[in-house]
Amino acid sequence: AQYYGVVSVGTPPQRFTVVFDTGSSNFWVPSAYCISEACRVHQKFKSFLSDSYEHGGEAFSLQYGTGQLLGIAGKDTLQISNISIRGQDFGESVFEPGTTFALAHFDGVLGLGYPSLAVGNALPVFDSIMNQQLVEEPVFSFYLKRGDDTENGGELILGGIDHSRYKGSIHWVPVTEKSYWQIHLNNIKIQGRVAFCSHGCEAIVDSGTSLITGPSSQIRRLQEYIGASPSHTGEFLVDCRRLSSLPHISFTIGHHEYKLTAEQYVVKSTEDQTFCMSGFQSLDITTRTGPLWILGDVFMSAFYCIFDRGNDRVGFAKAV
Structure with missing residues (x-):
């Protein structure tokens, strides 16, 4: 099972389904410029349609079990539920390796690990949330349900405990x-x-x-x-x-x-x-x-x- 949710990037917002991953620290979504099979079947970010997009320019690569994911770094507004994060570092993937991502039910990954794990000095999403003082407390909490209730697989609370x-x-x-x-x-x-x-x-x-x-x-x-x-x-x-x-x-x-x-x-x-x-x-x-x-x-x-x-x-x- 994979647990994921919807976030949006850019102005006006472009929606993506992402895995909330405590085992990594980078945030990435597929790029409109991506040519991999995996990108063909997923939502792609069109930076040229976003008024708040800032081009980072550096390339980044993330190592996964199946191979290397390559992309371009940038910054944009990230909306998670009712939290709006300005200038969030993220990656747009232009190459996604193997069949893993093609078969995945999600578009991208939102890492919730510590900054030291982030590739390319990107500031992780929760660090931005803390820096911009967007939550009451610097905690987040997971409730993951077992079974095949795909409608409601659980809950992630940013900034508190349920x-x-x-x-x-x-x-x-x-x-x-x-x-x-x-x-x-x-x-x-x-x-x-x-x-x-x-x-x-x-x-x-x-x-x-x-x-x-x-x-x-x-x-x-x-x-x-x-x-x-x-x-x-x-x-x-x-x-x-x-x-x-x-x-x-x-x-x-x-x-x-x-x-x-x-x-x-x-x-x-x-x-x-x-x-x-x-x-x-x-x-x-x-x-x-x-x-x-x-x-x-x-x-x-x-x-x-x-x-x-x-x-x-x-x-x-x-x-x-």
């Missing part, structure tokens, strides 16, 4: 490295027993990643624990009828355990209810501090997630 979306208290954990929203994981337990990351490891909370990813050696063992077997396309499949007998998996963060049941960590196919996919995926990323886990949408949809730039911390509470 208290109706969680129950119990919010537990906070400090950001360990200000680039991604990176935090420390104490360990990962299966059915209450420490199984992975036993001496602690680092994780990023990433709304732009669908699943939960970890080092391949550990994910391979985890798939065995939950009885998932590889399909010919590379996903790991679980028998849907066995969900109630599968173990719960919990992530110890700070002094708190965040428990996922099989219903939460298994992704049911919308077309075929008998086909269930493991919500865990191998991805080997190393940081200075060792291997990195990614807590993507599978994790984020179980908890209300608050990203606090004022105090450099992430808050989690049980989503309702």
